[in-house]
Amino acid sequence: MTTSHRVAAVISAYNPPSDLVEKVKRLAEQVEQVIVVDDGSPAADPAVFEELEAAGAVVLKQPANSGIAAALNAGIRYAEPSEPDFFLTLDQDSELDPGYVALALQAWDNAKARSVPAGMVCAESHNGQPVMLQKPGIAFPEAFDPMQSGTLIPASTFRVAGLLEEELFIDCVDSEFTARIRELGLKAIVAPGCNITHAVGDSRPMRLGTWHVTVGGQKRFVHSHAPFRVYYITRNGLVMYSRYLRRQPVWVLRRIGLEVVFYGVRVVYGPHRARQIAAIALGIRDAVTGRTGRISERAKALVTPRPKNR
Incomplete structure (x- = not known):
């Protein structure tokens, strides 16, 4: 790419699929360096990592599954000695539209020229839908609760705010970081024209009995998460709310309102309802008792659906 800004992309990977290789090749056309961090994958195909390296990516391997924050931080620390101006964080199931990085850098330059304190630059749309x-x-405009995947973060932001919070492990890592930079007077601006394609979880019809719920002539679907993810969403959300409620009450209360709706939809229409409820209860318990990090093996067993007999 031709720009005065140097960008290092960091991708968190876990049992990465083979199509990540082609994604990395396309990403390399937009950035100077691509770093793929394997987060302790137990069943990864070694050939995928070999192909990633052949495509020009640096592959780092975590000794154990440590969560998305730890994986991204490892990639950021690796790249720091080469002094990139920006870091672009990505999930393995995300892909940027062509020209995404150039548009994001243009948005940052425009903000800087107008003395807007941009702490990160985010996508304007996900899967074609406005954020x-x-x-x-x-x-x-500032993104309300930007997803970390596709976020362009100046190295200067990490220097003043610190890296991503590893104790959160998975969910709310991006939300907590956004709230943290906001405390420092920095903004999460959106970049016009930037779209990222991202997997949104399992989808199933929203039904009331046998009726497929239809609103405005469109059939509705539920995008659900596995119960162990609901545990992290619940626990980490409560940890974050207790931290920022007094200083950012409007943002916290608005986010809580949205989560209540999402919880209702998951429990009423989603799969594994009993385990979803158990995951919520365990997440609340651990948030109250101050337990962070990886979910305990006992809690994981309680919320993990048993495989169906063949």
Whole structure:
């Protein structure tokens, strides 16, 4: 790519699929360096990592599954000696549209020229759908709760705010970091024209009895998470809310309202309802008792669906 800014992309991978190789090849056309961090994959195909290296990526391997924050931090620390100006964080199931990075850098340059303190630059849309904004209709709007995948973060932001919080392990890592930089007076601006394609979890019809729920002439579907993810969403959300409620009450209360709706949809329409409820209860318990990090083996066993007999 031709720009005065140097960008290092860091991808967190776990049992990466073979199509990650082609994604990395396309990503390499937009950035100077691609780092893939294997987060202790137990069943990864060694050939995939060999092909990633042949495609020009640096492959780092975590000794054990340590969570997305630890994986991304490892990649950031690896790249720091080469002094990139920006880091682009990505999940293995995400892909940027062509020209994404150039548009994101342009947005950052424009913000800087107008003295807007941009702490990160986020996608304007996910899978073609606009992201939620803090306040629409203004110059340099801020993303309400940006996803880490596809976020362009200046190295200077990490220097003043620190790296991602590893104790959260998976969910809310991005939300907590956004809230943290906001405390420092930095903004998570959206970049016009930037779209990222990202997997959104399992999808199933939203039904009431035999009726497929239809709103505005469109049949509705539920995008659900595995119960162990619901545990992390619940626990980490509560940890984050207790941390930022007094200083960012509007953002926290708005986010809680959205989560309540999502919980209702998951429990009423999603699969494994009893285990979803158990995951929520265990997440609340561990948030109250201050337990963070990886889910305990006992809790994981309680929320993991048993395989169906063949």
